[in-house]
Amino acid sequence: MLLLLALAAAPLSSYAAATSSIPQSAWTQLNSTVGGRLHQGIPFARSCFTHAAAGVGGTQNAAACATIQANYINTTLLQDNLGGYINTQWETCQATSEQCLLDFQNTSDPAAFNVPSRICSQGSVPDYGIKITGASDVLAAYAFSKAHGVPLVVKGTGHEYKGRSGAPGSLAIWTHGLKSITNAPKFVPTNCPKSVAPRTAVTIGAGVMYEELIDFADANSLTIPAGGCISVGAAGGYPQGGGHSMFSNTHGLAADRVLEIEVVTPRGDHLIANQCQNTDIFWAMRGGGGGTFGVTLSMTTLTFPATQVNGVFAIADNSVPGQRLAFFQWMVDNAISLAQQGWGYYLYPTIPGIAMSNTVLSQEEAEASIAGLKTLITQNFTGASVWEMTLEPNYKTYYPKYVTNIAVPVGVAMTVTSRLIPVANFQTEKSRAELAQAMTALIDEVPVALGFGVAPFVHGNNNDTSVNPAWYESLWHLALATTWNFNETSSSLSTIYSDLSSAIDPFRALAPNSGAYVNEADIYEPDWEQSFWGDNYARLLSIKQKYDPNHLLDCWQCVGWNGPKDARYKCYINIDGV
Known part of the structure; x- marks a missing residue:
């Protein structure tokens, strides 16, 4: 099917100052066009605030507030709300501290919402959103954006780390209701x-x-x-x-x-x-x-x-000098063989610990494959340790037991940075020692560090995807993160972002020709086109220009984006001149 929009495009380089400048009759017509499924974007914690900025919908409501407070770090309520985001800085305008947040450590803390200086603001929550049921709704959103110059965002659950699904003064194409x-x-x-x-x-x-x-x-x-x-x-x-x-x-x-x-x-x-x-x-x-x-x-x-899954969960005692380095050294020394034998795993450097999976080996083969790791942790190491290995009957029983140990933060402001670690970094004694040392050192630099042994090493690059080819030449994806609370100032956020970006620099130096995972990437990733897509970027850009010649869809460091000076990015914190 080809449904070409015939409307003339408004210039998208100069968006309306606010959606309020658009006649109410236009919004009423849009609501009618999409069958009454145009929703106002109300900040998630609005019901807890006595005062709100002009234009912010909703009202203070004690019962609704109690529900929000009880479920502030619960994904279900967040993702069912147009104004809810898994990581709360994407609800806010970070550059101006305009927000509507609670204290995630104590959601009843009145300092977040019940003092004169705390006014619920729209921040980066879309002013409106269409709950999509089919193609006609999306086409209506495109037409409205072209006619009125309103920036569009695409929002599902609000679980993403680069702020792509929110923007000030925007209209959201909300896909969360498409449940077939x-x-x-x-x-x-x-x-x-x-x-x-x-x-x-x-x-x-x-x-x-x-x-x-x-x-x-x-x-x-x-x-x-x-x-x-x-x-x-x-x-x-x-x-x-x-x-x-x-x-x-x-x-x-x-x-x-x-x-x-x-x-x-x-x-x-x-x-x-x-x-x-x-x-x-x-x-x-x-x-x-x-x-x-x-x-x-x-x-x-x-x-x-459906298949059985060999699962492993192990923890070493990081209070014993030298054991952290020994653990990482064993992992880098054995990373290639583990991958060849079909293992996937999440490394928890801060603990240090690991969760693992294998569907290729029998239970006996799996036990033999990682006998060295078991000996290291349960016999060679001292102090408290954990070793658990089971054969789970299927993926559903495996997942909550081994994967959800990652405990992804919800209802928290969090930013990440990442680097893909190529196979080449595991091929010599010198490169392995450098990697193990770097892994050990970073623990004292960042609050959260995760190493993912999840590159498609055995699978290979046989499906011609547009992901960075470096994925298929790597073994690990390393991610670092930091969090903060509602009362962080805009001025300190620049330091937070800058410090986290600097923390990954040793791994950029160790793997200068690899890249980063776009979904878990530094907000200010240097050389982002090459880092996210490598040699695929030029082709991606030509396809972007073909299907979106008017830049109706634009997001931070996405293919063909309009750049950081575009008005929709005014709420991002600037660092190092970005």
């Missing part, structure tokens, strides 16, 4: 020839979360790998940016497993994209980043049979 799940055991992509072999797959709406998908997969004796948090949308920015999981080593990135995408582009196309038709945007949306090329309505992804 259909089993497709003999899936052949649309309009492919009979020579294309059927695959086991599932077709999901863009609002389906992994929590729902894991339950569906279990009920149908399937395995569908998820990331570290089950509140993530399974068809949104996660697969569109790559999407790693504990099973990525053997089962590929989420982008590798996408077989078909239903997408509505800013140009006005309602397309089915796969290996046989609309192949350019199909390639771009499997790694090129969410909120960039079009709005996904549904996605078909490869599934695997």
Whole structure:
């Protein structure tokens, strides 16, 4: 189908100062066009505040506030609200400290919401959002943006780390209500020839979360790998940016497993994209980043049979001198062999500890494979330690026992930075020692550090995705993070961002030609085009220009973005002249 928008485009380089400048009759008409599903974007904690800035919707309500306070760090209530974001700085205007936040450590603390200086402000919460039910709603959003110059954002669950799903004075295309799940055991992509072999797959709406998908997969004796948090949308920015999981080593990135995408582009196309038709945007949306090329309505992804999973969880005592370095040295010395044997894992350097998975080896083979690690932790190390290894009957029982140990922060302001660590860094004694030393040193530099043994090493690069090719030449993805509370000042935020970015510099130096994971990346990633997409960037940019010539979709450090001086980014904190 081709539904070309005929409306003349308003210049998107100079957005309306506020959506309030648009006649109310225009919003009323938009609401009618989308069947009454235009929602006002109300800051998540609005009901707790006595005072609110002009234009902020909602009212103070004690009962509603009590619910918010009790569920402030609960993903379910957050993701069901247009004004809720997993990491709260994306609800705020960080540059001006305009916000509507509670104290996540004590949600009843009146200093956050019940003093004269605390006024609930709109921040970066979209002024309005359309709860999408189909292509016509997306087309209506595009038309409204072109007619009135309102910036658009694409929002699913609000679980993303770069602020791409919020912007001041914006209209959100809210996909969270697209909840369909259909089993497709003999899936052949649309309009492919009979020579294309059927695959086991599932077709999901863009609002389906992994929590729902894991339950569906279990009920149908399937395995569908998820990331570290089950509140993530399974068809949104996660697969569109790559999407790693504990099973990525053997089962590929989420982008590798996408077989078909239903997408509505800013140009006005309602397309089915796969290996046989609309192949350019199909390639771009499997790694090129969410909120960039079009709005996904549904996605078909490869599934695997239900399988047993070898799971390991181990902790060493970091209070004993030398044990942290010894642990990292063992991991880097054995990283290549572990990958070759099918292991995926999350490293917790601060503990230090590790959670692992393997679906390739038998229980006996798995035990033999990591006997050295067990000996190191339970016999060679002293102090308190933990070693647990089980054979779980399926992915659903494995996931909560081993994956959710990551405890992704919710209802907290948090920023991350990352680096892919190539196989080359594990191939010589010198490079392994340098990596182990760097891992040991960083623990004292940052509050949160995670090492993910999730690169698609065994799977390989055989699906022609647009993710940075460095993913397929790496073993580890290293991520660092820091958090802060509601009362952090704008001036100190610049230091927080800058310090975290500097903390990853030793790994940029160790792996200068690799890159970073776009979904878990530094807000101020240097040389971001090369870092996120490598040699794929030029092709991605040409596809962006084809399907979004008027830049209706634009987001921070996304392919072809308008740059940091665009008005929609006025709430980002500037560091080092960015």
